Amino acid sequence: MQPSPHGRVRFRHSLAAVALLVAFSASASAAEQCPVSEAAITKAGGLSQAVTAAMKTEFSCEGAYRLLELCQLGSSGDNALSDIVLSKCEPRFLPKAVAATKAAYEKARAKCNKIAEKNEGSMYQGQAAVCIARSGRDFARKYGTKS
Template sequence: MRRVATLVFAVCAFAMPAFAAPKCPIDDDAAAKAGGFVNAVTAAVKTEFSCEGAFRVLEACQFGSTTDNALADMVLTKCEPRFLPKALPATKAAYEKARAKCSKIAAKDGTMYQGQAAVCMARTARDFARKYGTRS
């Protein structure tokens, strides 16, 4: 019986799909045309119409440094207007609480933590926009 259970576990473990990180849509040609990879990613986030699309580019192309702060700010400018102006006080309080959790990441020493905190804040804004925001 143990062999059967072990076999079933092994088959299930190897048959599960692997979750891969999203692939950055910026290729070498786009980076060259924009004058560098950072410029290309910045342009891609800026030109994305939607909050969701801007966050997807940030998530897939993040740098793991303070460079992500500017990209995250761009995402915030696309996501926050979808929910924040008409949000109830309880929603605003929940949003600030979630942002405070992200800020704790930045308290650690190192620029990668600054970038992680920025991406966390952008993710939080995206999540609140999904849940409480308008479609436009």
């Protein structure tokens, strides 16, 4: 029995859709890599130093967090990177925050700290640090000034 012409067309469309999906997935994951170049890493003397330098030169809270998100070290070294993010995000909302906002922020940070408290290892320290930085970024988005 021969497949109908409509069946072949549907099959080709399905194949094209799958190919497009695979191509999109590959380009999306490539776009999500740490933007710090090999040259910058070599010049700075290592990945941690290069990411730190890139984050310090980043003007915005969003940009600093994005660098942390894409370039996280997966260790307690992320604590210092998280501090850089917080230095850019907290001034956007904390100085004028009402008591309820400050309390909610502290609660969010405490929840992040539980990641490291419940689990042993440097990796969990890094996860907690990224979580804390995300909280700072999220509160800056919600309650902060635009600058």
